[in-house]
Amino acid sequence: MTNKLNLLWLQSGGCGGCTMSLLNAESPDALGCLDMAGIHLLWHPSLSLETGQSVTNILHAISAGEIKLDILCLEGSVVRGPNNTGKFHMLAGTGEPMMHWVEGLSAQAEYVVAVGTCAAYGGITAAGGNPSDACGMQYDGEKKGGLLGVDFRSRANIPVVNIAGCPTHPNWVTDTLAEIAMGDFTEVNMDYLGRPRSYADQLVHHGCTRNEFYEFKASAEKPSDLGCMMEHMGCVGTQAHADCNTRLWNGEGSCIRGGYACINCTAPGFEEPGHTFTQTPKIAGIPIGLPTDMPKAWFVALASLSKAATPERLKKNAVADHVEIAPSIHLKSKK
Amino acid sequence: MSRRIIGPFNRVEGDLEVQLDIEDGQVNDAWVVSPMYRGFEQMLHGKKPTDAMSYVPRICGICSVAQSVAAAYAIADAQGIQVPKNGELATNLILANENLSDHLTHFYMFFMPDFTREVYQHEPWYAGVKMRFTAVKGTAAKDMLPARAQFMHMMGMLAGKWPHTLSIQPGGTSRAITAIEKVRLLGIIYQFRSFLENTLFGDKLESIANLSSAKDLQAWAMQDAHRKSDLGLFLEIADSLNLADMGNATDHFMSFGVYPVAGKNLFKAGVWKDDIVSPLQPETIKEDVSHSWMKNGDKPKHPHEGVTIPDPDMKDGYTWCKAPRLGGDVVEVGALARQIVNGHPLIQSLIGQSGGNVRNRVVARLLELALVVIEMETWVKAIRPTEPFYHLTSMPDEAEGAGMMEAARGSLGHWLRVKNGRILNYQIIAPTTWNFAPRDAHGQLGALEQALLGAPIREGEETPVSVQHIVRSFDPCMVCTVH
Numbered sequence: 001m002t003n004k005l006n007l008l009w010l011q012s013g014g015c016g017g018c019t020m021s022l023l024n025a026e027s028p029d030a031l032g033c034l035d036m037a038g039i040h041l042l043w044h045p046s047l048s049l050e051t052g053q054s055v056t057n058i059l060h061a062i063s064a065g066e067i068k069l070d071i072l073c074l075e076g077s078v079v080r081g082p083n084n085t086g087k088f089h090m091l092a093g094t095g096e097p098m099m100h101w102v103e104g105l106s107a108q109a110e111y112v113v114a115v116g117t118c119a120a121y122g123g124i125t126a127a128g129g130n131p132s133d134a135c136g137m138q139y140d141g142e143k144k145g146g147l148l149g150v151d152f153r154s155r156a157n158i159p160v161v162n163i164a165g166c167p168t169h170p171n172w173v174t175d176t177l178a179e180i181a182m183g184d185f186t187e188v189n190m191d192y193l194g195r196p197r198s199y200a201d202q203l204v205h206h207g208c209t210r211n212e213f214y215e216f217k218a219s220a221e222k223p224s225d226l227g228c229m230m231e232h233m234g235c236v237g238t239q240a241h242a243d244c245n246t247r248l249w250n251g252e253g254s255c256i257r258g259g260y261a262c263i264n265c266t267a268p269g270f271e272e273p274g275h276t277f278t279q280t281p282k283i284a285g286i287p288i289g290l291p292t293d294m295p296k297a298w299f300v301a302l303a304s305l306s307k308a309a310t311p312e313r314l315k316k317n318a319v320a321d322h323v324e325i326a327p328s329i330h331l332k333s334k335k
Numbered sequence: 336m337s338r339r340i341i342g343p344f345n346r347v348e349g350d351l352e353v354q355l356d357i358e359d360g361q362v363n364d365a366w367v368v369s370p371m372y373r374g375f376e377q378m379l380h381g382k383k384p385t386d387a388m389s390y391v392p393r394i395c396g397i398c399s400v401a402q403s404v405a406a407a408y409a410i411a412d413a414q415g416i417q418v419p420k421n422g423e424l425a426t427n428l429i430l431a432n433e434n435l436s437d438h439l440t441h442f443y444m445f446f447m448p449d450f451t452r453e454v455y456q457h458e459p460w461y462a463g464v465k466m467r468f469t470a471v472k473g474t475a476a477k478d479m480l481p482a483r484a485q486f487m488h489m490m491g492m493l494a495g496k497w498p499h500t501l502s503i504q505p506g507g508t509s510r511a512i513t514a515i516e517k518v519r520l521l522g523i524i525y526q527f528r529s530f531l532e533n534t535l536f537g538d539k540l541e542s543i544a545n546l547s548s549a550k551d552l553q554a555w556a557m558q559d560a561h562r563k564s565d566l567g568l569f570l571e572i573a574d575s576l577n578l579a580d581m582g583n584a585t586d587h588f589m590s591f592g593v594y595p596v597a598g599k600n601l602f603k604a605g606v607w608k609d610d611i612v613s614p615l616q617p618e619t620i621k622e623d624v625s626h627s628w629m630k631n632g633d634k635p636k637h638p639h640e641g642v643t644i645p646d647p648d649m650k651d652g653y654t655w656c657k658a659p660r661l662g663g664d665v666v667e668v669g670a671l672a673r674q675i676v677n678g679h680p681l682i683q684s685l686i687g688q689s690g691g692n693v694r695n696r697v698v699a700r701l702l703e704l705a706l707v708v709i710e711m712e713t714w715v716k717a718i719r720p721t722e723p724f725y726h727l728t729s730m731p732d733e734a735e736g737a738g739m740m741e742a743a744r745g746s747l748g749h750w751l752r753v754k755n756g757r758i759l760n761y762q763i764i765a766p767t768t769w770n771f772a773p774r775d776a777h778g779q780l781g782a783l784e785q786a787l788l789g790a791p792i793r794e795g796e797e798t799p800v801s802v803q804h805i806v807r808s809f810d811p812c813m814v815c816t817v818h
Binding site for chain 2: 011012013014015016017018019020021023024025026029030031032041043044045046047048049050051052053054055056079082085088089090091092093094098124125127128129131132134166167222223224244248249250251252253254255256257258259260261263265271276277278321322
């Protein structure tokens with residue numbers, strides 16, 4: 001027990017979906033993952049027995065330095081409103097705004113982990129006019145700062161780790177926590193936006209099952225169509241940082257495999273794309289957001305070339321909900 | 336008399352505080368506080384209606400699909416369209432997958448661990464329950480988590496991921512199912528059925544579904560194979576702690592109806608009171624904000640006219656939750672309400688015997704696991720892979736729509752008004768908004784507030800265990816409650 005790492009998990013301006021997603025972990029299951037990593041749960045809102053005063057006792061003991069806090073996870077945005085009072089989320093039973101608790105406990109933590117895009121950058125809770133004045137732990141959208149400030153570093157001398165995603169994949173969380181527990185996680189493991197590079201150095205496009213449609217710009221026109229969703233359906237998988245199509249969700253899924261667009265939920269500001277989520281914005285018929293690292297002129301040239309060369313099979317199948325034309329069979333013997 | 340504040344009240348979804356007046360060893364008065372506000376209804380104002388499909392699932396990580404379905408229904412209603420039969424079946428499967436997983440999570444992770452508390456150490460069942468249901472470390476979670484995760488492979492296939500899918504659309508579903516995928520779906524259900532039959536029930540699902548009276552259930556629980564199951568264990572505890580005498584609320588139940596197939600709901604809509612089921616009258620739903628931290632509380636409003644203007648300084652306010660009422664009455668929603676409205680004989684008998692209470696709420700949830708899994712098998716078989724799953728739809732510039740359905744925790748409604756192609760007003764009433772509402776202008780307590788009255792307090796108890804059983808028996812979802 002003594003060399004186990006103490007983890008405290010708190011929830012604020014969010015939906016609890018990152019915890020629910022965590023429970024989808026398999027082989028080992030969520031609790032097994034924590035056990036394997038040598039992590040002891042001080043308290044988790046959905047999993048722990050303690051309720052009421054026994055919880056606030058734990059929080060006070062951590063604040064007083066009586067219990068060591070190795071990892072603080074926050075799920076959900078920091079809620080600052082109204083007028084910076086934090087009254088939109090008072091931690092039940094304490095009469096104190098949650099943002100004050102989070103700030104105080106962060107100062108005690110070896111590692112501070114923002115679980116989900118809300119906790120990392122503000123996320124969906126900051127959508128529209130941001131009614132609750134939500135922000136992330138160390139970011140407010142793309143802007144560094146947030147609750148803890150630009151210069152914040154936890155006791156292990158590392159900024160907030162942003163496991164962004166809406167929700168997070170269970171293993172983005174379990175892998176990162178295990179790496180931290182093994183002492184292998186440093187700033188080098190984080191990308192420019194503070195996300196673990198283990199999943200954020202990849203694109204959702206990688207492993208996309210609609211790749212053949214993408215190559216030939218054979219595009220879906222409505223939900224349930226099989227074609228590429230970049231041209232019309234708002235898919236930004238070619239720009240979104242995550243490994244959703246190689247790691248897969250709930251056994252075999254991803255947004256794209258579920259028949260809908262990647263909306264780049266691991267990125268700050270994804271909640272306000274500036275256009276309808278499921279419609280690709282275009283100028284003169286050309287999608288505005290082009291694949292990452294691709295020169296625009298080349299993309300346009302290649303796209304028009306590949307469009308001209310699209311096989312009939314892909315043209316038909318792209319706008320059908322099942323394969324209408326199967327790939328032709330090549331026989332070695334010529335007829 | 337002493338006011339006691341209990342929070343953070345965990346093993347519920349989201350944040351909850353309960354305030355109690357305690358007198359003569361029991362709860363004399365209660366106030367239920369939802370302490371967090373995010374403002375989805377405000378966020379949605381001015382957005383394109385279809386964008387609601389990206390926002391509303393994110394109201395809640397545990398009722399995410401239910402929120403999507405309610406929004407899809409509301410938009411489809413505004414568009415005046417019908418979804419193709421395949422889309423209806425696929426939506427039912429995705430929704431059932433979430434609802435049943437939630438029932439399971441509630442029983443194993445949220446509700447049962449309370450019986451491992453030391454106050455029960457002298458009960459004959461204590462050792463077994465402690466080994467099985469201790470939070471984080473018990474053997475039950477080790478059995479349940481993999482079964483739940485494998486069952487949710489259905490989400491991977493049909494919804495891309497869970498939570499927060501976009502596969503559910505006003506015109507149907509975005510993920511067509513092939514003939515061979517029907518086989519794989521049946522495999523997922525088969526595996527889950529095995530877990531339920533071997534571990535939760537110790538019996539065939541059909542036998543559970545066919546239990547027809549309280550007496551039946553009692554006789555069932557006496558049999559050896561059943562007694563050792565997790566349901567058997569719960570029934571033993573319920574008996575020894577008299578959980579049927581605990582947590583009675585209004586005995587006035589409501590269901591919006593759910594799982595339509597060709598226009599007919601598997602569980603019908605209606606209102607149950609005094610043994611009579613009457614038709615639901617949605618126009619009599621009004622939200623009172625007299626005790627909420629909300630402005631514009633002059634008179635209760637139907638959600639079509641509803642407004643949401645938060646103000647933490649409202650004099651009589653004590654929660655962010657509004658107080659929805661049906662024809663002015665407090666109603667209870669959830670699996671128990673759904674099954675009494677639908678007339679399941681076991682639930683009719685249990686309610687006839689002891690009304691709505693901790694035991695009966697839990698039994699109704701577990702009963703639904705049996706009832707709905709059986710139905711899921713028929714839905715899969717009814718899918719016609721060569722027919723469409725989605726119909727292309729278009730949004731009129733001016734329209735109104737309502738989406739009413741049942742989430743795991745009860746009746747969920749979305750009300751939408753569109754003007755100039757944009758959302759003019761979007762109002763949501765979630766299941767726990769009904770159950771965990773505050774008082775209204777007439778001083779009527781909300782359903783949980785009523786259920787807590789008279790709860791026994793043991794000597795020296797800081798956080799009364801009876802209160803915990805009662806609160807958790809509703810399986811509250813606080814993030815939905817306020818949204």
